[in-house]
Amino acid sequence: MNRIAAVLLFLSMLPPTLPGEDAVQLKWEELPALPDALGFAGPFVGVHPIAAADPQAADEVLIVAGGANFPAPVWENEKVWHDRVFVATKDQGTLHWTEAGTLPRPLAYGAAVSTPEGVLCLGGSDSEQTFRDCFLLRWKPQSKQIETIDYPPLPTPCAFGAATIIGSVVYVAGGQSDSALSSAMNQLWSLDLSLKDSPESFQWRSLPDCPGKTRALNLTVSQHNGFESCVYVISGRRQEGDQTEFLKDVWEYSPSTQAWRKRSDAPRSVMAGTAIGFGQSHLFVLGGDDGELFGRADELKDDHPGFIRQALAYHTITDTWTSAGPTPINQVTTIAVELDDSIIVASGEVRPRVRTPSVYRVTPVTSTHGFGGLNYVVLFGYLIAMVGVGVYFANKNKNTDDYFRGGKRIPWWAAGCSIFATMLSSLTFTGVPSKAFAQDCVYAIGNFMIPVVAVVAVFVALPFFRRIDATSAYEYLEKRFSRRVRMFGSASFALFHLFRMAVVMSLTGLALAVATPLTPSQSVLLMGILSILYCTMGxxxxxxxxxxxxxxxxxxxxxxxxxLLVSGCEGGFGGFVESVTRADKVNVANLHFDATSGRTALWVVIIGAIGQNLSSYTADQAVVQRYMTTETQRLAARSIWTNAVLTIPATILFFGIGVALFAFYQSHPEKLDPTITTDQVFPLFIAREMPIGLAGLIVAGVFAAAQSTVSTSMNSTATAIVTDFLRPQQVCSSEAGYLTAARVLTFLMGVAGTLLGLIFVDPNIKSLFDTFIAVIGLFMGVLGGLFILGALTTRANGSGAMIGALLGASVMFCLWRFTPLNGYLYTATGISTCVVAGYGASLLLPQADKDLAGLTIHTLGEAA
Structure with a gap:
């Protein structure tokens, strides 16, 4: 133990992979200015995507409408409100401005949100009054003019507030109801745009007021907090008597629970600033007034230095603020929008009475960290060694029994490790820590169901497969039901694992893109090619x-x-414990009955985990095949127990990593890269914080884990096709022919899975864990249902089983496509539907009695 501790201490003192700039950096690029010499404060700004309406036109346009300014000389003239509308189309990375109409009236200081239908403008004021009007601005590319469409008015007049949108629901928070700051509000209104065809329902709703103080000139943005997309109300200004108060508090509103939560204050007031959600969990505040020179405008006039030029970044999961670097300008009382994966800040006020026509494109920049020569050596050395294993075993395969079952000479402990690795996959190594980092440890309870299911696997499933000496798990389905059911089960398995290969490779490629110089597509190709090499051979x-x-x-x-994570936390182990306890990251149970909640209920986890693992340990060829690689049933049982035992410390480790990642990055928020996805947070740590050499080994291990899953799917799928389709039809004339067919099919499955993996690469996936769980549920529920139906009943027959399977598959597809049900329940739902429908159909469609000796739990002791 002392030696191990010494090694870990030594590793923790080694330098990270390669030093680099940790702080969040933003690249500011000036674009063509607004075609107005002065610019505007308080304009309505938004983006209208128009590709669907007119495929020949530009796909998005930037709209800037209304606003107010002071004609020069600014200290000698009164404020003027405007109604002009400017539209910028895109061409070769730049903007081309045109004046495209007018608003219904001169208007400024309202809120605006970008929607698929156009820019929705909310409230605002002119020199005399504050309005509650709402209208949509739509760009008409044919006429190159703006169209105005009236929408339901706000509940009360509102100016100097702010709005955001989540899905189809628009939220408006803060603002003032007349020209006096003392009329500031703390309301929250919502309008569901999906109800616009139902006039009686298409109205603004009043939601619970923000618990904070009333405010105007606040920032309102939306972002995902690990559980769901939330509304954030930040900073603002209010007046109490003769005193003006500059706020810096932050409030988070949950649409699912309609509850508010206080979050960490901003480092300073950022009233009237621009803010936007970017990436999967960051908010950027690009401008704002800290109030230090408030009230001195008349004194300073042209000597006013302008508002503070420093951007801020807020991370919604760790609830931390950090600097986002200096800014070339601070544009307040305008609206930041996203355009082409960058942020656009157009016009606005730069100091009292002075506006700017400037338009900036702001892009978060990934800090550069090299991978390091030693890491490359370790990575490629490890991967080549894995191929060497395939070469070593290539000459040991004399027939299909060697190729598919290892000649039944695999040690039980190796078979157990293989079951564990097959169920683990690279997504466990990246997806589980990111899930615990973003949420908590609720899903850990699901893994603790594996030892429970192991009892069923050892004492129920294993005897069936060993009794019939199965090479394919689906041989049981023919003996119990019919050839048709066997082929259905085998084909479903093959289809599932084809998608599983693609999902594992694509999601692993996405996760590791931050840790290596390889693109996701290059990672998919590397994993696929190496898997094909050693699996096809060995x-x-x-x-x-x-x-x-x-x-x-x-x-x-x-x-x-x-x-390394715990030792890197501020305050060491004590700081780690305080951080995760305060944030309730070790929560393992949500006690409610909502099957659709982002905070997954305990009963959903337990039922879902039992369903998933029952299907995997009884109906998944990739797992069942391991049962058949040991010499005896007793040794096969040991392999199952080995996997069950390994699951417990592994669960604690991987969820512990996620919790420790939270504590580490809460201590060091400047190290979080806003350009990564939440699922890349552990690879980010591996690449940038782990000692050189060790980082390469861990990355290689993740690659190898993905390759293990892929190679397992390739081999198991080839096993199923040869055993369930080719052999029964006597396609080959010799054992050598079937061995050749097995290798060819393994190769083809690998190629197909790799090509699908390239297609599936999608950086917008919120959670690898959730996506993988849903894929498992959609396919494995029916297969698990068929095995349970066969093993637990004696009256179920082939026709009933097919009806149950088809109905179960249909129900799971509908749940996935049309309901918000938690994907964790898909498998259990598929099992129960298949069993109930299959048994009922069997009673309605009875068939001739079949010899069931040794094929159900009721006849297991009978002679086969």
Whole structure:
């Protein structure tokens, strides 16, 4: 133990992979200015996507409408309100402005949000009054003019407020109801744009007021907080008597619970500023007035230095603020919008009475960190070694029994490690920590169901498969039901694993893009090609031994990672405990009955986990195949128990890493890269904080974990096709022919999975864990249902089983496509639907009695 502790201490003192600039950096680029010499304060700004309406036109246009300014000389003239509308089209990375009409009246200081239909303008004021009008500005590319469409008015007049949109729902917070700041409000209104065809429902709703103080000139933005997209109300200004108060508090509103939560204050007041959600969990505040020179405008006049030029970044998950670097200008009383994956800030006020026509494009910049030569050596050395394993076992495969079952000579402990690695996958290594980082440890309870299901696997499923000496798990379905059910089950399995390969490779490629110089597509190609090489050559024996090596590497790497994370927290272990306790990151149970909530209920986790694991340990060829690689049933049972035992410390480790990541980045928010996804947070730590060499080994291990999952799917799918389709039809004339067919099919499955993986690369996926769980549920529920129906009943027959399977598949598709049900329940729903419908159909469509000796729990003791 002392030696291990010394090694870990030594590793923690090694330098990280390569030093780099940690602070969040923004690139500011000036674009063509607004075609007005003065510019405007308080304009309505938004983006109208028009590609769907006119495929020949530009896909998005920037709209700037209304606003107010002071004609020069600004200290000698009164404020003037405007009604002009400017539209900027895109061409070769720049903007081309045109004047495209007018507003219904001169108007400024309202709120605006970008919608698929156009820019929705809300409230505002002129020199005499404040309005409650709402209208949509739509760009008509044919006439090159703006169209105005009236929308339901706000509940009360409102100016100097701010709005945001989540999905189809618009939210308006803060503002003042007349020209006096003392009329500032703390209301929250919402309008669901999806109801616009139902006039009686298409009205503004009053939601719970913000618990903070009344405010105007506040910032209102939306962003995901790890559980759901929320509304954030930040800073503002209010007046009490003769005193003006500059606020810096932050409030978060949950649309699902309609509850407010206080968050960490901004470092300073940013009233009247521009803010926008960017990426998956960051907010940027690009401008704002800190109030230091408020009240001195008449004294300073042209000597006023302007508002503070410093951007801020807020991370919604860790609830932390950090600097986002200096800004070339501070434009207040305008609206920041997203255009082409960048942020646009148009016009606005730069100091009292002075506006600007300037338009800036702001782009978050990924800080540059090299991967390091030693990491490259370790990474490619490890991957080449895995291919070497395939080459080593290539000559040991004399027939399909060797290729598919390793000649039943695999040690039980290696088979157990292979089951563990197959169920683990690279997504566990990246997806589970990111889930705990973003949320909590609720899903850990699901993994603790594996030892429970292991009892069923050992004492129910295993005897069936060993009794019939199955190579394919779906041989059981033919003996129990019919050839048709067997082929359906085998085809469903093959389809599932084809998608599983694609999902694992694409999501792993996305997660590792931040840790290596490889693009997601290049990572997918690397994983796919190497998997095809060693799996096609070495068969299941190569797969199992690479799985075993990978198990040691990943678990060892996880231990080192959690030590480095905890020691890197501010305050060490004590700071780590305080941070995760305060944020309730070790929560393991949400006690409610909502099956659609982002805060997953305990009963959903338990039922969902039992369903998923029952299907995997009874109906997944990739797992069942491991049962058949050991010499005896007793040794196969040991392999199952080995996996169950490994699951407990692995669960604690991987969820512990996620919790430790939260504490580490809460201590060091400047190290979070706003350009990454939440699922890339652990690879980010590996690449930038782990010692050189070790980072390469862990990244290689993640690659190998993905390859293990992919190679398992390739081999198992080829096994199912050869055993369930080719052999029954006697397609080949010799054992050598079937071995060749197995290798060809393994190769083809690998190529197909890799190509699908390239298609599936999608950086907008919020959670690898959730996506993977949904994919498992959509396919494995029916297969698990078929095995349970066959094993637990004696009256179920082939026709009833097919009806149950088809109905179960239909129900799961509908749940996925048309309901917000938590994907964790898909498998359990599929199992129950298949069993109930299959049994009922069997009673309605009875068939001739079939010999069920040894094929159900009721006849297991009978002679086969």
């Amino acid at each position: 068969g299941v024996e190569a797969v199992i031994w690479t799985d075993t090596i990978q198990t040691v590497v990943l678990l060892g790497g996880a231990v080192v990672a959690i030590v």
